[in-house]
Amino acid sequence: MSDTAFEVGRRTPRIARLAGAPSYLIRWMLRIVTVSLFSAATVVGVSLGIGAPEISPTSMVQQPVALSDR
Amino acid sequence: MRPPRLIATALLALIWLGGALAVLQVVLSAGVPTEGAASLMAHASGMAAGYGAAIMLILMSRSPWLERDVGAHRLARWHGWGGRLVIILTVVHTLLAVQAWAEARSTDRMTAIKDVLSLPGLTAALVGAVMLLLVGLASLRRLRRRISYERWHFLHLLTYLAVALAFAHQLAGSDLAGRKSVQIAWSLLYTYAFALVLRWRVLQPLFQLWRHRLRVEEVRQESPNVMSVLMSGRHLDELRAQPGQFFRWRFLTRTTWHAAYPFSLSAPPTCERLRITVKARGDGTRRIFRIPVGTLVFAEGPYGGLTQRRRRRPRVLMIAGGVGISPMRAMFEVIDLPGKDVTLVYRASSEQDLVLKHELDEIAERSGARVVYLVGPSTDAANEMSARALNRIVGDLSDHDVYLCASPRLAGRVRDSLMLGGFPRHQLHEERFSF
Numbered sequence: 337m338s339d340t341a342f343e344v345g346r347r348t349p350r351i352a353r354l355a356g357a358p359s360y361l362i363r364w365m366l367r368i369v370t371v372s373l374f375s376a377a378t379v380v381g382v383s384l385g386i387g388a389p390e391i392s393p394t395s396m397v398q399q400p401v402a403l404s405d406r
Numbered sequence: 407m408r409p410p411r412l413i414a415t416a417l418l419a420l421i422w423l424g425g426a427l428a429v430l431q432v433v434l435s436a437g438v439p440t441e442g443a444a445s446l447m448a449h450a451s452g453m454a455a456g457y458g459a460a461i462m463l464i465l466m467s468r469s470p471w472l473e474r475d476v477g478a479h480r481l482a483r484w485h486g487w488g489g490r491l492v493i494i495l496t497v498v499h500t501l502l503a504v505q506a507w508a509e510a511r512s513t514d515r516m517t518a519i520k521d522v523l524s525l526p527g528l529t530a531a532l533v534g535a536v537m538l539l540l541v542g543l544a545s546l547r548r549l550r551r552r553i554s555y556e557r558w559h560f561l562h563l564l565t566y567l568a569v570a571l572a573f574a575h576q577l578a579g580s581d582l583a584g585r586k587s588v589q590i591a592w593s594l595l596y597t598y599a600f601a602l603v604l605r606w607r608v609l610q611p612l613f614q615l616w617r618h619r620l621r622v623e624e625v626r627q628e629s630p631n632v633m634s635v636l637m638s639g640r641h642l643d644e645l646r647a648q649p650g651q652f653f654r655w656r657f658l659t660r661t662t663w664h665a666a667y668p669f670s671l672s673a674p675p676t677c678e679r680l681r682i683t684v685k686a687r688g689d690g691t692r693r694i695f696r697i698p699v700g701t702l703v704f705a706e707g708p709y710g711g712l713t714q715r716r717r718r719r720p721r722v723l724m725i726a727g728g729v730g731i732s733p734m735r736a737m738f739e740v741i742d743l744p745g746k747d748v749t750l751v752y753r754a755s756s757e758q759d760l761v762l763k764h765e766l767d768e769i770a771e772r773s774g775a776r777v778v779y780l781v782g783p784s785t786d787a788a789n790e791m792s793a794r795a796l797n798r799i800v801g802d803l804s805d806h807d808v809y810l811c812a813s814p815r816l817a818g819r820v821r822d823s824l825m826l827g828g829f830p831r832h833q834l835h836e837e838r839f840s841f
Binding site: 359 | 578584593595609613644
């Protein structure tokens with residue numbers, strides 16, 4: 337490797353050099369990103385659902401009124 | 407390949423079924439107040455609006471499966487009326503909820519509004535509803551004409567925030583509260599919708615920018631108000647773009663980075679180059695004309711099903727109006743038919759507006775295809791674009807696949823005439839770019 341090529345190689349950030357990786361590696365990387373993203377969405381979705389209120393704020397206020405009306 | 411119409415119909419049926427289930431579970435829910443019709447309607451419209459908002463996010467997520475198998479213009483059409491429906495349902499829900507509250511507590515509406523807004527998550531939901539309403543108003547035909555594409559696009563991005571702001575209220579609403587499985591399903595609907603948007607509208611273009619390093623190589627004038635932008639990059643074959651498809655382009659300069667414009671490829675893509683041809687319609691598109699060579703380009707896509715994959719008949723008629731020639735020019739070069747029975751009808755109001763003419767003539771001469779130029783005022787009988795006139799040009803129109811790309815007015819005229827003339831709908835393929 338010539339000095340100039342070495343300089344360019346050293347100065348280019350690793351992430352930018354990765355952009356030149358072969359297509360099959362890139363395809364796998366994208367698949368992993370997609371699976372990770374949807375796994376994270378599943379975890380967040382389930383946590384939000386589990387942590388959601390058991391009793392609605394609206395029914396908390398409405399019920400006593402409805403009962404006292406009767 | 408399965409026909410897009412069949413997939414679209416099945417998907418639409420699934421969407422309606424989901425909506426019906428969401429509303430039905432309100433009616434069947436034990437927690438539904440029975441004080442009056444206003445209350446029931448408020449709950450049903452709220453659930454339908456919440457469900458519809460998530461569906462709108464999914465439809466506009468640019469997921470390749472949806473774009474390829476349903477079609478960009480069909481998705482945009484669904485989004486158009488679906489979005490309106492969601493906004494109407496949101497407004498109806500807001501008004502009826504206040505009314506129901508006032509009835510239940512025997513109070514006036516102002517007090518009811520104050521009471522409702524003091525509940526957790528309701529102020530954020532109201533802000534979201536107002537934002538949605540603003541987006542809806544900006545999309546009304548009369549107002550939309552006065553707003554630039556860039557402003558309209560920016561306003562539209564607010565819908566993500568609006569939907570997120572309303573989420574807490576939905577999850578804690580009396581229709582879902584206390585029913586864990588439904589709350590989890592509802593949360594998953596939203597997190598998956600946002601994940602789809604993040605994957606295909608944010609990560610994919612960022613990845614493409616990083617991988618392909620697309621840059622403007624040349625900006626070439628085609629006519630006084632039409633330019634071609636040639637871009638070069640690396641590994642562009644991995645995009646699997648086909649002639650006839652389009653990208654949403656964002657040119658990363660100080661004045662143009664904020665708006666993404668949908669433009670079709672005007673030449674078949676190669677491993678190193680992509681080309682678009684753009685007509686100046688407003689300040690935004692005019693700014694593209696002054697883009698310096700070397701500008702980085704953020705490209706979302708490829709999108710659209712206006713490709714030769716749609717072809718079913720042995721003969722092809724392409725109809726282009728004005729700058730609608732872009733996707734047709736790209737397809738014209740590559741469409742491969744036995745006997746080369748391809749006719750391109752290119753309509754323009756003047757000779758000056760016939761862009762890429764020399765390229766079309768060259769392709770026609772090389773491939774044996776035919777180009778028919780219809781130039782001059784539309785009142786001239788020779789420029790008629792009716793089904794009868796097209797039949798005269800190509801002979802036996804019903805034996806053709808028709809590809810159409812023109813201004814909304816011209817495309818509408820041609821479409822209506824073809825449909826009235828009994829031309830089979832599934833043989834007409836078009837891409838519409840009006841916003």
